[in-house]
Amino acid sequence: MTEAASAIMAPAGGGLLPLPVLIPAAGVLLSFLLGGRKAERVAFGLMAVQLGVAVAIASLVWRSGEPLVYILGGYGPPLGIALRADGFSAAMLIAASLIMPAAGLYARVNFATPDEGEKRAPLVFWTLLQAIQAALGLIFLGGDLFNLYVALELLTFAAVPLVSLDGRPETLAAALRYLMFALFGALFYLLGVALLYGAYGTLDIVLLARQIRPEPAVWLAAGLMTAGLLAKTALFPLHLWLPPAHANAPAPASAVLSGLVVKGSFFLLVRLWFDVLPALPVAVPGAILATLGSAAILGGSVLALRQERLKLLIAYSTVAQIGYLFLMFPLAAGPWAAEAFSGGVMQALSHAFAKAAMFLSAGLVAESLGHDRIAGLGGAGRAMPVTFLALGLGGLSLMGLPPSGGFAAKWLLMKASVEAGQWVWAVVMLAGGLLAGGYLYRVLKPALSEQPLRLKRAPLRSREYVALTLALAALLLAFAPPAFFAFLQIGRPGAGLALR
Amino acid sequence: MSVLLALDIGLAFLVFAVAAWTVFAPGGFAATVGYVVYGLLLSLVWIRLFAVDVALTEAAIGSGVTGVLLIGAAARLRGAEATAREGLTGLTRLFIAGLCLLVAGALAAVVLLLPDEGPTLAPQSMQSLPETGLGNPVTAVLIAYRSFDTMLEKVVLVLAVVGVWSLAADRFWGGGPGEARAERPEPTLAFFAQVLVPIGILVGVHVFWVGADEPGGAFQGGAILAAMWIIVMMARLTEAPQTSAFWLRAALIAGPAVFLAVGVAGAAVAGGYFAYPPGLAKPLILFIETFMTFTIAVTLAMLVAGPPRREPRR
Amino acid sequence: MTFVLEVFSIAAIGAGVLFFLAGTAGLLRFPDALSRLHALTKADNLGLGLIVLGLLPRAESLLDALRLVAIWALVQLAGATAAQLIGRAVRRKGSAA
């Protein structure tokens, strides 16, 4: 224990780390117990606390300049479980703590709690929203691969019922398909965990990273876990479940699912390849992942171009935008690695905000017009300008135009791929940006036309501003100072990433 | 030893054959029955692996409660199943089979390559065992060393209940799942329930209680208790409670809530989240396990009962 | 354990196994549900009973012996109930397929 323990032992300030899991978990239990009106209040109260904790964790990471660690139960790894927060986790934690309450504020209309008694949809929504928050908290902070398996399952059990919340047959089918992919993903991940434990007798990320050598068990485990996590992240060709699930869920749930939930399994992929398996040569698997990512960018964008419904279009654009995330993997080794990593993280963050904004806007469009057929959007932009402003600003980030977080992300990734001599990714990104411009044009052109349009009911101002705020946050990421990128590197093994 | 090995090989073939039956059997119902048999055979495999705790869990939950759930579903789907049996082409099937063979082959090769004396945490588990006051190291892993996993897994069970209930029609929300209590219950099943349930409850509590030192524990005991409740409901001696009942909600969250509360209290009095104060570990663990057993029993029974299907009564 | 008990134990277990074999053969070979049920319940009752009887002298404590007997009694109860239910279902269906 001695040598291992010294590197794992908690520096001061780690004591906050269990809270982002425990607070929403307690919220789930309380909301379910108290039911009725109280579920919503519990959720909002605790989301405020969660945001405070996330900010506190981030500032502690920032000040100490190294990852925070917390050991649960006093049993250090390998026997016990450790939680860790590095720059990446802290950034994702804050993003989640901001987007969740935004989706919640928006959802107050959809899932208003009845004055008396209890209704099905509100109770389920407010309970599961907090469950997603707990699951994401654990995914971002977990330091043990089996503990992270539990987090993955938490995420599945929280997300699937949200998809089928309105009970229409299409949503039931979408939820089932989602569940099947998620179960497949979790089982394959778990199988990899079993093999790693069999080979090294520990599941702690730091301890594993020190021992792992390229050998058959490790390669197979890496392959299985990657396949499982790709299914949950919906990377092409395992994306089939995503469009129906995200397009059919209620808008605030779609925002959370598309903006945050798929990032959970992506986050674990980054953990796996960057923190658990740095000893594996990354060139070939990285190229495979990036090739799939490129296929997702092009295929997803083309499919988005062909959709007739706004929510489906946005869902397919998620398929495409997920593709960008995987371009960081082949660039993980070399002097450009830090840039590529920052670009990938930036893409995850900016897409989270932009996509949440767009789904909320699409929800407003569907509610105000009574449908979300793109052909019937004529004049909608003039009738509800704030909504379409949010939609457009979110789209800016998807296209990668300045000033937006998406621009910063794509610029960094492109720069890294050019420096690495891997031009092909840069070309794919340019093409993806053009295609994104195409599908957004399809939406915005009719919307901004002069056609007269009568809304079934006008959208609530407050809800429009929630969407707009999220879109502005995606924009604001473009102005992230260099210090922010330094922050993201906290916990990375050296700026250049000692990878072969 | 060679006799045992022969038996092991026979068991392995049997398990594989029954598993293949559940995949290739012509009807869904027959396949499901095959699955239950498979689960029981699997518990024998676990005994041969000297994992008695797992064997008990597999028999009680993996085969038993899951079996009731799946057979109930298979019976309800029986008529509808024939409607769509659209086939994949032979070539597609061949491709899928090749893919699966590849995965299984790679896995088998790696399993064969695993060292005979593999890395292990058994010594560390035994070394820390005295601090917990327990005698069963598996229970110590579940409730002390990796208690965080176990607590969160209980939250997963709560989510599963929320998820299943969320599939109720709006007008049934708050009502009870399953069928109403019968005026005249089925006599055979009612007699069975009346004789078995008192014994079963005793066994369930016993299995939970010995879990501190011997194979057994909250999961296995809870599953047996759940089975007893399911039998009483199946005999229609009683009906599933209204899902709006406060006591039911409290029962469903009691396990994780107590676990979480003790875990947080650990931060105040024992120097860390989910730490137990020295000397108090065993009573606290038993305290948590008592609530967990109860919650597992109620949760498993409610998950088998399914979403609310009756209008709520005031 | 004395020699006599040892012989008794082996003989009883052997006989029990034979009953299980016969019951299984009946389950597979008999033409209709009711007669299959008949074969199966006989195997359960007698086969398990004999095996438990044969194991009793090998029990390490009185408690273990009691557990063995309890297992037999519970299987009896479950088997009888299941047989009743299946029999009724067969009769209700009208056919004995």
Place this chain on the structure above:
Amino acid sequence: MTSATLAGLVGAALVGLGLYGVIADPQLLRKILAFNLIGSGVFLVFGIVARKGAAAGLSADPVPQAMVITGIVVAFAASAIAVALTLRLSEETGATTLPPDALARPPGEGADAE
């Protein structure tokens, strides 16, 4: 060949078998059964790992055993949700399989007014 290795091989075979069922069988109930087969195969791999970690007077490493127990309970919960969804889908549409084209004109919220 020890009995532990044998169990590991059975586990590998079960994973392959279950995977085939999950992909190739259109019936939802059969897919759920197949998922459970994969699950038990994965658990058996944990089992062999535990058995090979026999030490300190224990005949198997308790840590993977505890993980399997957790996993079995989670697998049951997953089956419960999958079954509930399947039954509801079959009640609503009479189907016991997923529709091949999942995107067949699903309306957005409020859009099914017409």
